[in-house]
Amino acid sequence: MKQLNLFIELTRLKRPIGYMLLFWPCAWGLTLAYDFSKNLNDYFFYLLLFFLGSVLMRSAGCIVNDISDKEFDKKVSRTKNRPIASNQVSIKLGIFYTFILCLLALLVLINFNNLTILLALGSMPLAFTYPLMKRFTYWPQLFLGITFNYGLVLGWTAIQGEINTVAIIFYLGAIFWTLGYDTIYGFQDIKDDEIIGVKSTSIKFKKKPKLFLTTCYLIFIISLILVGIYMKLNTMFYFFILIPTTHLFFHQIHNFNFKDPKNCLRIFKSNNFFGAIVLCNILIGKF
Numbered sequence: 001m002k003q004l005n006l007f008i009e010l011t012r013l014k015r016p017i018g019y020m021l022l023f024w025p026c027a028w029g030l031t032l033a034y035d036f037s038k039n040l041n042d043y044f045f046y047l048l049l050f051f052l053g054s055v056l057m058r059s060a061g062c063i064v065n066d067i068s069d070k071e072f073d074k075k076v077s078r079t080k081n082r083p084i085a086s087n088q089v090s091i092k093l094g095i096f097y098t099f100i101l102c103l104l105a106l107l108v109l110i111n112f113n114n115l116t117i118l119l120a121l122g123s124m125p126l127a128f129t130y131p132l133m134k135r136f137t138y139w140p141q142l143f144l145g146i147t148f149n150y151g152l153v154l155g156w157t158a159i160q161g162e163i164n165t166v167a168i169i170f171y172l173g174a175i176f177w178t179l180g181y182d183t184i185y186g187f188q189d190i191k192d193d194e195i196i197g198v199k200s201t202s203i204k205f206k207k208k209p210k211l212f213l214t215t216c217y218l219i220f221i222i223s224l225i226l227v228g229i230y231m232k233l234n235t236m237f238y239f240f241i242l243i244p245t246t247h248l249f250f251h252q253i254h255n256f257n258f259k260d261p262k263n264c265l266r267i268f269k270s271n272n273f274f275g276a277i278v279l280c281n282i283l284i285g286k287f
Contacts, residue, residue, distance in 0.1 A: 019059070076193070136199070145179050152167065153167050174220065184202075
């Protein structure tokens with residue numbers, strides 16, 4: 001039972017925000033590409049596959065991150081008790097868990113078409129090198145955005161069997177969404193990060209964080225509007241787009257207090273709700 005609890009803690013399974021932020025872009029891309037005049041069984045089947053894949057790959061990513069950041073985590077108050085940092089789980093066991101999780105994810109992946117499989121496999125280096133970026137650049141959140149939103153392209157290709165302008169525009173916009181929310185998340189650890197030499201956009205833009213967040217979120221909303229135009233979504237899509245826009249600019253940016261870690265975490269977690277709003281927005285636009 002102790003090992004099970006340590007595994008759950010290691011993979012953050014009790015904290016769904018991580019794998020949900022990976023899942024929502026997959027669902028957006030899938031929903032945007034799907035023809036709802038056809039049988040819905042395939043849609044829900046693919047949605048389930050993407051959810052399982054998100055849980056498995058996020059779990060594997062957490063372990064890789066903890067192995068990579070073991071020495072850093074020991075020096076940060078929020079992370080010093082993580083299983084690997086506190087030596088409750090060995091690095092060898094962590095690697096074994098990662099292998100099993102990736103194997104299970106592969107079993108999920110083989111249910112998709114060849115292009116989606118190839119693209120997914122091609123993203124693996126991104127997933128496993130992201131934890132290293134904070135050592136070399138102030139833009140690790142950019143690499144996280146590139147990695148975390150890759151599922152949007154996979155969701156599209158799973159249905160369409162090709163990549164087109166719509167998928168690229170939405171993918172690029174979603175990267176800026178991640179840049180925003182993970183910058184907010186990073187403010188929780190900014191004091192410890194500066195001491196130990198870890199880099200982030202939170203540190204880079206600490207003097208004017210709201211200006212940076214506004215820029216990121218504005219780019220995402222513009223991409224969402226462009227997607228609606230390219231896909232010829234109905235007029236209700238543009239009306240309801242006010243809801244995610246209000247969430248980003250009022251609930252998140254207006255209420256953001258970068259000096260309060262609890263506030264940062266609460267606003268960061270609200271992006272799970274935001275992901276659901278955008279999905280509903282796309283569904284409304286397609287009917």
